[in-house]
Amino acid sequence: MPARAPKVAKQLNISLSRIEDFLNSKGFEVKIKPTTKIDDKQYDLLLQEFSQDVSDKANIKEAIDSNRKEREINISTFENDSIKEKEKLKEKKPTIEEKLVKEEVGQAIIDKGIEKKEEETLINHDLHEEKSEHKKNDLNNDSTVSIKKDSQDKKTDEGKYIEENKNTLKGPVLTGEKIDLSKFEKKKRKVASSSQTLKKEGKKKRKRIFKDQNKNNNSQKKHSPEVDNVKIQKKIAETLDKLTNKGKSSSVKFRKQKREERREKALEEQKIADQEKSILKVTEFVTVGELASMMNVNPNEVISSCMTLGIMVAMNQRLDAETLSIVAEEFGFQVEFVSADVQESIIEEDDDESKLCKRAPIVTIMGHVDHGKTSLLDYIRKENVIAGESGGITQHIGAYEVTLGDDRKITFIDTPGHEAFTAMRARGAQVTDLAIIVIAVDDDVMPQTKEAISHAQAANVPIVFAFNKIDKPNSSSNKLKEQLSSMNLLVEDWGGKYQSQDISAKTGLGIDELLEKVLLESDLLELKANPERNASGTIIEASLDKGKGYVATILVRNGTLKKGDFILAGQYTGKVKAMFDERGNLLNQAEPSCPTAILGLNGAPQAGDGFNVMSEEKEAKQIATKRNQLQREQSIRTQKHITLDEIGRRLAIGDFKELNIIVKADVDGSIQALSDSFLKLTSDQIQVNVIHKGVGQITDSDVLLASASNAIIIGFQVRPSVSARKLADKESIDIRMYSVIYDAINAVKDALEGMHEPELKEEVIGNVEIREVFKIPKVGSIAGSYVTDGKIERNSEIRLIRDGIVIYTGKLASLKRFKEDVKEVSKNYECGLNIENFNDIKVGDFIEVFNHVKS
Secondary structure (H helix, E strand, O other), rough: OOHHHHHHHHHHHHHHHHHHHHHHOOOOOOOOOOOOOOOHHHHHHHHHHHHHHHHHHHHHEEEHHHHHHHHHHHHHHHHHHHHHHHHHHHHHHHHHHHHHHHHHHHHHHHOOOOOOOHHHHHHHHHHHHHHHHHHHHHHHHHOOOHHHHHHHHHHHHHHHHHOOOOOOOOOOOOOOOOOOHHHHHHHHHOOOOOOOHHHHHHHOOOHHHHHHHHHHHHHHHHHHHHHHHHHHHHHHHHHHHHHHOOOOOHHHHHHHHHHHHHHHHHHHHHHHHHHHHOOOEEEEEHHHHHHHHHHHHHHHHHHHHHHHHHOOOOOOOOOOOHHHHHHHHHHOOOEHHHHHHHHHOOOOOOHHHHOOEEEOOEEEEHHHHHHHHHHHHHHHHHOOOOOHOOOHOOOOOOEEEOOOOOOOEEEEEOOOOOHHHHHHHHHHHHHHHHHEEEEEEOOOOOHHHHHHHHHHHHHHOOOEEEEEEEOOOOOOOHHHHHHHHHHHOOOHHHHOEEEEEEHHHOOOOOHHHHHHHHHHHHHHHOOOOOOOOEEEHHHHHHHEOOOOOEEEEEEEEEEEEOOOOOOEOEEEEEEEEEOOOOOOOOEEEEEEOOOEEEEEOOOOOOOOOOEEEEHHHHHHHHHHHHHHHHHHHHHHHOOOOOHHHHHHHHHHHOOOOEEEEEEEEHHHHHHHHHHHHHEEEEEEEEEEEEEEEEOOOOOOHHHHHHHHHHHEEEEOEEEEEHHHHHHHHHHHHEEEEEOOOHHHHHHHHHOOOOOOOOOOOEEEEEEEEEEEEEEEOOOOOEEEEEEEEEEEOOOEEEEEHHHHHHHEEEEEEEEEOOOEEEOOOOOEEEEEEEEOOOOOOOOOOEEEEEEEEEO
């Protein structure tokens, strides 16, 4: 008959899981539950396998029953013995007490005139007879019943004898027998307890009771040795508690313990604080001046330390991680890099090799300024990229995806060549798989070219040399190859390992061959990625768009980024709301090696920061908060507050002058470049401090900060808001706007020469709001405008501003009021205008009107 599993388990003395494992091993696919039934075949197998457990259970039960019966028998016999002993005591007590009472009665009957001596003689005689009776009982070992009867008969006889012979007493009767009193007293002490004499004797010998207790304890210890171990452990625990003051202590001990704990805690905190003082938490590419400030030493000592290492540095030059560690160690400090510490918070997943797919190579184009890097990319993309850059030079880092004729894709990263963009070039080299070094044949191997090569070598990236402008007459690349060979860089034509190609970015000569060599190098690298995992990659650029919010240009290295993912980038987090390619087309997902612009971050991360897609928003915010705290700590420690001693030391050197600058720009990369360039302008007479830097429009808070710190504001490709402009005029704050980096650096450099103003000054004369746009064939876009502030003049220069960002700088083609051409339009009047060579005008844009005047 089938039975339920719990019943079978109880019979066989095994668990349900054991039954399930056994039946599965025998080929029965069953999942044992309390309601599962076991059929006869399964039960026979279980009984055959676990019969030993059943017999063990029966033996154990039988042993338990036998032990229980023995215990009951022992208890019953012990109880019977104790009852018999109690009855003996009860029977003995009244026998002796009766004697004593009758003796007293007999003595009372005797005439009062009898002497005391006679009374004692009579009592001694009775006691003598009583002692002899006890002795006879001990020798004969008679039963207690016969003893009682004899003693009672003798008592009655003795009573009669006393009453009848009271007048003829002659003293004690001598029988000639000797009585052992000591032996008799022992017997008597065991039985009688009412006599005062016996009580006194019992009190005198309490030690015998103590011995009896010891005997009982010893007998118990023999029967239960495990009790000893428990007591020993308990005693040890109590002793330890007393030593550590953790036992049941008084309030005084409790307060003392608290004081000791507080003292130990204070000592530990002091040790930790001393250790932290010798640890510098820094990021990579910290300047010499910042490092000296954090170590509280003279910058000249740091510079001399670098010179002993064979590194020639200036005060505002940035140091790499290895140099930072060596220099700090010489001054007794340890360096802890912030990015490396925070990166441990994110656990990297190991990719399954079966899921890995080929990905497009990421190629960085590097080289000196004006050597044709962007022109090369312009030809490959077949678009005019240079037209969007001010002054014809690249000031932003850009990422572009190009599809070749055989449907193979290459992702290009274009980096600036100016010396101010050292950090940006270093970040570009770390991101890339391959580097193209562009060198113009009509020029030499310039310092920035050498620096780009060193960045690529440090990142262990393959290099392909592109010798540009080969279309010029009498041009040859042999001179460049010779200069490279002197740097221990041999091209393949000269028997080396580096590929090279003569190209012309203008005519397209040799560009196809260059791309083939790039693809060949990438095939050797065997670039693969897992598109099925969470995305990770690098931030290329970040900016603030007034209508869209923070926009970050990213490059996906691994995984697939999808719309709606939670992303962690640097110290900022967010949910991906939208994605665009470099041409502004909407994307739903970005696969490996795909550059894209995303919306949804709550801030503008630094260029070069890594990003990761997190499974939970809470985890991403926790890591971002930790990064923010570390970043803030580093900024506080590098910006050391000035003290009276510090001012006195600087005044002892000479006249003290200080220039504070606030830098605002459209993207983070430009901010870093400008800040580094301004800090390099520091001299012995004037110190330059960048007290604040950020992306986006110049706001009221920037003006208030400049007013409080006596600073000037430098805007690069950004404009102040109308309220910020009015506040700056009220507070007499100098706001300078530039669109070319050379102009900003040169203007500040000229101003620092004695702190004089430059000769030319930009004066804003009016602001115009565009309220309507009309498209007219053969003319372009006509803007219906309203003058909100100042006036607009026909011959003035103008800037088109959209969301605080400068879109275009140029001149007016025409200015009309109704149908008539006018020279100027004043405040609170409407007008129509046309911008020369520019038609991308939108409703809501602002036009800033300005003139250059001599100071």
